[in-house]
Amino acid sequence: MPLTWSVRSRIAAGCAAALAATLFATGAGTLAGSTADAAQARPLSTVTTWAASDDKAGGSLTDVTVRNVVHTTIGGGNLRIRLSNNFGTSAITFSSAYIGTPTASDSAAIVPGSNRRITFGGKTSVTIPAGGVVLSDRLPGTVAPGADLSVSLALKGTASVITAHNRTMQYTFKSGTGDWAADESADHFGTQDANWFFLDAITLDAPTRVGTMAALGDSITDGVGSTINANHRWTDELAARVERLPEVKRFGIANEGISGNRVTSGGGSTGLPGQTRLVRDVLTKPGIGSVFLFEGINDVSGGVSADALIAADRQIVEQAHAMGKCVFAATITPANLDDADREATRNEVNRYLRTTGDFDAVFDFDAVVRDPSDATRLAAPYDSGDHIHLSDAGYRAVADSIDLRRLTC
Structure with missing residues (x-):
């Protein structure tokens, strides 16, 4: 049947x-x-509709x-x-x-x-x-x-x-x-x-103009802090927006977050580092046409330097571009670091993301969810309570801040 x-x-x-x-x-x-x-x-072509x-x-x-x-x-x-x-x-x-x-x-x-x-x-x-x-x-x-x-x-x-x-x-x-x-x-x-x-992964056959964007990230992309069983990760909120587009403009979203993950390879990262996972978790799955990188807070809190994290980001961009994929990025959101040097690292990486021409588009998640009176912390409505992960409202806010017209290249 x-x-x-x-x-x-x-x-x-x-x-x-x-x-x-x-x-x-x-x-x-x-x-x-x-x-x-x-x-x-x-x-028709095969695309990924769900992934982990x-x-x-x-x-x-x-x-x-x-x-x-x-x-x-x-x-x-x-x-x-x-x-x-x-x-x-x-x-x-x-x-x-x-x-x-x-x-x-x-x-x-x-x-x-x-x-x-x-x-x-x-x-x-x-x-x-x-x-x-x-x-x-x-x-x-x-x-x-x-x-x-x-x-x-x-x-x-x-x-x-x-x-x-x-x-x-x-x-x-x-x-x-x-x-x-x-x-x-x-x-x-x-x-x-x-x-x-x-x-x-779960794949489907869809019209050939349709592809999938993979979100490469850590626990914030995984949706930690959101309501369990409610699908309020930022990728779910974005998918709900994409679903309302005309059919020819829709795309799948593959959530490739891992809690505790880092972009770089040092310091006991949970899961393989983002640089390695780009190929294993993302580019091996059907229909992936673009990558959205939202990762780095675990590198920063672990003491990785801004230079090392920026170099790792650039490697991801270069590898993805070499395989014909678009690469988007989001700035690193506040995490109550309470350490001046590590907060300076986060800000330096974010300056790179905001000003670089390396990515096909960059979205300023940091500006969306930070406390207007203290840029080192999340605004209360967007804080799940641990001062690192977003609430349902926070995940919805960053998803709503994405200009869908820029998710093309």
Whole structure:
């Protein structure tokens, strides 16, 4: 049965079930025809609608099903998922994989009738070698922009080192022992988690003029400080604005933030440094046409010099430009550093960002959220409370400050 997901995370569970039932009962034939007609009428290309950067989760997993709840940006057809074992030290096997519509963004339950099996080379199971990634077969049907999806992966055997994305600001669910990927109830998923496990991208087919912008950043790009399960990261707020544009001007957004990450390689960075992640996390994903760099506060607070951070930023620009990608940047926001030398470093890097011609466009997030009476601190409405990460209002403010016309080159 062709796939249709147009149920948003904020729809109540009862309404979601009714809508999904209607779509699957009456829309299958029409959907299949319209998708084929559209493909003949205009060429399509593969783009990334959702992404997360790979890192490591603590502990191990054995014979368990993980249910990752994610939120799309751009809509399209022929969905595929990308699974990663980048940090694994041995091969891992998934006995099955399914994708469906959650009844709510904070629930492990799936709208009845919406859970679909995913295959890999025509097979229902897949093995990923240590350090490897796999891309699933295409799943016929269309996915709406701004849709919540549940991706269930049944691990067979043990993953002794877990490839995951930490601090998701979104519940993920783990089952008891067994393959429960096809189960649409929440009965077997009694454990909440703050990681997305093994899943690092979802792709769709969209018109060829449509691409994806990858946001390369740290915990502020990850959305730390925003409301959990509400999709209030600045990239989500920006995606909501992009969704309202005419179709030919829309683009996907891939959030490639990692909490604690640095641009440079020194000083115990969480995850690989931004310079390395540019290739591994960003440029290997389908349809990436531009990179938005919003990172550096962890370098500054860790004592990295302005010269070293600027040199690293320039390396990212040069690498991305060499591969034909646009590169945008945002200034580093206040972080209550309480250290004159490190605050001077932040200001020096921001002066470089504001005045350089290296980037295709620069957006002054610092000016948007700083306290008018004390430029070293966040304005109270934009402070999540820890004086580093933004509140929902802060993330919305920086997203709203972006002139969408400048996100081109």
